[in-house]
Amino acid sequence: MPIRSREIRLASRPHGEPSLEQFSFDTVDLPDPGPGEVLVRNLFISVDPYMRGRMNEGPSYVPAFEIGKAMGGAAIGRVVQSKADNLPEGSLVLSSFGWREAFVAPAGHVQALDPQGAPLTAFLGTLGVTGLTAWGGLFKAASLQDGETVFVSGAAGAVGNVACQFAKLHGCRVIGSAGSTEKIEFLRSELNVDYAFNYNDGDPAQHLRQGAPEGIDVYFDNTAGPQLEAALSSLKMRGRVALCGAIAGYNRPVPGPRNLGLAIGKRIRLQGFIVTDYFPELPAFHAEAIPALLSGKLASHETVVEGLDQAPAAFLSLLHSGDPHTGKLVVRLGD
Amino acid sequence: MPIRSREIRLASRPHGEPSLEQFSFDTVDLPDPGPGEVLVRNLFISVDPYMRGRMNEGPSYVPAFEIGKAMGGAAIGRVVQSKADNLPEGSLVLSSFGWREAFVAPAGHVQALDPQGAPLTAFLGTLGVTGLTAWGGLFKAASLQDGETVFVSGAAGAVGNVACQFAKLHGCRVIGSAGSTEKIEFLRSELNVDYAFNYNDGDPAQHLRQGAPEGIDVYFDNTAGPQLEAALSSLKMRGRVALCGAIAGYNRPVPGPRNLGLAIGKRIRLQGFIVTDYFPELPAFHAEAIPALLSGKLASHETVVEGLDQAPAAFLSLLHSGDPHTGKLVVRLGD
Numbered sequence: 001m002p003i004r005s006r007e008i009r010l011a012s013r014p015h016g017e018p019s020l021e022q023f024s025f026d027t028v029d030l031p032d033p034g035p036g037e038v039l040v041r042n043l044f045i046s047v048d049p050y051m052r053g054r055m056n057e058g059p060s061y062v063p064a065f066e067i068g069k070a071m072g073g074a075a076i077g078r079v080v081q082s083k084a085d086n087l088p089e090g091s092l093v094l095s096s097f098g099w100r101e102a103f104v105a106p107a108g109h110v111q112a113l114d115p116q117g118a119p120l121t122a123f124l125g126t127l128g129v130t131g132l133t134a135w136g137g138l139f140k141a142a143s144l145q146d147g148e149t150v151f152v153s154g155a156a157g158a159v160g161n162v163a164c165q166f167a168k169l170h171g172c173r174v175i176g177s178a179g180s181t182e183k184i185e186f187l188r189s190e191l192n193v194d195y196a197f198n199y200n201d202g203d204p205a206q207h208l209r210q211g212a213p214e215g216i217d218v219y220f221d222n223t224a225g226p227q228l229e230a231a232l233s234s235l236k237m238r239g240r241v242a243l244c245g246a247i248a249g250y251n252r253p254v255p256g257p258r259n260l261g262l263a264i265g266k267r268i269r270l271q272g273f274i275v276t277d278y279f280p281e282l283p284a285f286h287a288e289a290i291p292a293l294l295s296g297k298l299a300s301h302e303t304v305v306e307g308l309d310q311a312p313a314a315f316l317s318l319l320h321s322g323d324p325h326t327g328k329l330v331v332r333l334g335d
Numbered sequence: 336m337p338i339r340s341r342e343i344r345l346a347s348r349p350h351g352e353p354s355l356e357q358f359s360f361d362t363v364d365l366p367d368p369g370p371g372e373v374l375v376r377n378l379f380i381s382v383d384p385y386m387r388g389r390m391n392e393g394p395s396y397v398p399a400f401e402i403g404k405a406m407g408g409a410a411i412g413r414v415v416q417s418k419a420d421n422l423p424e425g426s427l428v429l430s431s432f433g434w435r436e437a438f439v440a441p442a443g444h445v446q447a448l449d450p451q452g453a454p455l456t457a458f459l460g461t462l463g464v465t466g467l468t469a470w471g472g473l474f475k476a477a478s479l480q481d482g483e484t485v486f487v488s489g490a491a492g493a494v495g496n497v498a499c500q501f502a503k504l505h506g507c508r509v510i511g512s513a514g515s516t517e518k519i520e521f522l523r524s525e526l527n528v529d530y531a532f533n534y535n536d537g538d539p540a541q542h543l544r545q546g547a548p549e550g551i552d553v554y555f556d557n558t559a560g561p562q563l564e565a566a567l568s569s570l571k572m573r574g575r576v577a578l579c580g581a582i583a584g585y586n587r588p589v590p591g592p593r594n595l596g597l598a599i600g601k602r603i604r605l606q607g608f609i610v611t612d613y614f615p616e617l618p619a620f621h622a623e624a625i626p627a628l629l630s631g632k633l634a635s636h637e638t639v640v641e642g643l644d645q646a647p648a649a650f651l652s653l654l655h656s657g658d659p660h661t662g663k664l665v666v667r668l669g670d
Contacts, residue, residue, distance in 0.1 A: 272602045
């Protein structure tokens with residue numbers, strides 16, 4: 001009796017705003033694992049804004065999703081059948097096979113996970129690729145120094161909240177923006193950012209003048225658009241921008257920053273990056289992040305949505321400024 | 336009998352396009368040089384696009400020109416009266432007192448010049464601040480490596496032509512753009528660039544696809560505007576942009592690059608710079624540039640305009656794509 005797995009596939013490519021129509025649900029029969037293979041049942045899957053780029057035709061950061069194939073992405077699961085000595089039944093694993101209940105794969109295509117007492121979901125968020133994105137963007141792409149002033153857009157999101165926390169841990173002054181009153185409250189009360197503002201409310205440049213009267217040293221850009229323009233105005237001499245994401249432009253074109261010329265006189269450096277650039281730094285990242293999380297200095301902020309059926313809607317919500325989720329958004333499939 | 340000096344002053348600040356009305360001619364009586372001072376008669380003065388920024392109110396790269404004061408800028412002159420032991424009469428000096436026939440200054444405020452057999456005007460161009468701008472932008476800001484492919488906009492101009500020459504000296508493939516048929520011919524026949532195009536003629540992105548089918552590694556940006564956008568599309572993985580100038584936007588606003596988001600996936604680095612950043616590198620620059628010039632591997636391309644009266648019109652022409660000048664534009668005041 002084969003094990004069946006429901007999965008969510010890309011049904012069609014969106015033009016502009018994606019909708020639920022872009023996804024289809026299908027059920028597949030899984031083969032028995034062959035020699036060296038494991039059968040993994042997913043416990044949590046990750047939904048992330050960067051997946052919007054992969055829904056387009058042609059190259060993005062990472063290869064495009066294929067129509068008729070399951071949506072890829074990070075997941076945490078448990079081995080339920082094993083033909084691999086190094087991954088006995090019951091092992092926890094990280095994988096990148098995405099939005100499906102279960103899968104069969106060679107043991108070498110998944111990564112054994114020892115949670116060391118941290119919650120499993122943290123390995124999709126603060127301690128995972130999401131956290132490494134925040135850490136690498138701040139300290140590698142933007143060369144953030146202790147005590148500097150940093151502005152993080154999309155600060156209540158998965159990457160943004162970790163960026164704010166690391167910056168605070170390094171004695172920085174942090175200005176954070178988000179798209180709703182609830183998120184602003186989260187930035188203030190949970191992340192202790194020094195100045196929080198709603199980017200739908202007023203001129204971001206005016207907010208930066210209030211939050212950082214002497215200017216910012218670093219801008220961690222999750223949005224592009226008007227906030228990037230405001231940041232270029234605010235940046236001090238030799239300021240740095242980590243170009244991490246461009247949510248404002250994922251579904252529709254946004255104008256480029258009209259004031260990019262300021263980068264000349266201010267010697268600003270803008271550095272695009274993808275988290276994979278910093279995979280070699282993972283041990284250094286974990287050496288800082290895991291003890292900080294276990295000691296309570298670093299929090300894993302997440303919103304957990306229940307059930308595979310909810311994944312498409314949860315994902316789509318991430319692309320809107322009215323998105324109600326704070327922190328990392330994960331979908332729970334089982335325990 | 337005092338020595339008199341004619342000078343050109345900023346009469347008013349331009350709004351958008353500047354015109355001859357922004358300048359006034361005045362004559363001043365120079366004092367006799369005091370102890371430690373020299374009286375210098377200028378032989379050549381420099382006119383440069385960056386001066387447009389200094390005509391505006393408020394901070395630019397360098398302090399704004401003051402209304403009613405002479406236009407500053409680089410000049411080469413000869414000491415005609417000296418009360419300073421280290422600068423006897425007849426000495427050649429570099430200074431930054433700009434658009435005037437003569438001046439009195441402390442010897443420490445000018446720099447002795449030994450031309451080593453090179454033409455004097457080269458020290459305002461290829462061997463001077465202009466050349467250092469090209470060299471520093473390519474090799475420091477953009478980390479150009481031997482054999483890479485580089486696109487230079489405004490390639491027939493003072494900075495651009497030197498950037499093309501240094502890139503060719505380093506075995507690079509060079510794509511250059513300029514604004515007239517005559518300049519395109521100059522790029523091809525004098526600079527031996529590998530692909531030259533008129534940026535007023537057709538889509539710059541299409542030209543880059545032809546000139547660099549595999550993409551460019553480095554973009555040396557003198558213009559911003561549509562050419563920056565085309566360069567972002569063409570840049571390869573881990574490409575670099577030296578943000579040097581933004582002539583397209585000096586007199587009127589230009590839209591920002593709508594495709595800056597490409598910098599994320601391609602890990603592009605954009606680095607703004609000002610030549611003063613590389614003043615500490617001047618010995619390294621001269622060690623490469625002076626022997627190259629004396630041996631004929633590097634040429635000093637310049638247009639010489641005769642007489643102080645012509646300086647304002649020559650300067651204004653630099654801000655237009657129809658500008659007839661190639662190479663460095665200098666104004667000769669005497670011999």
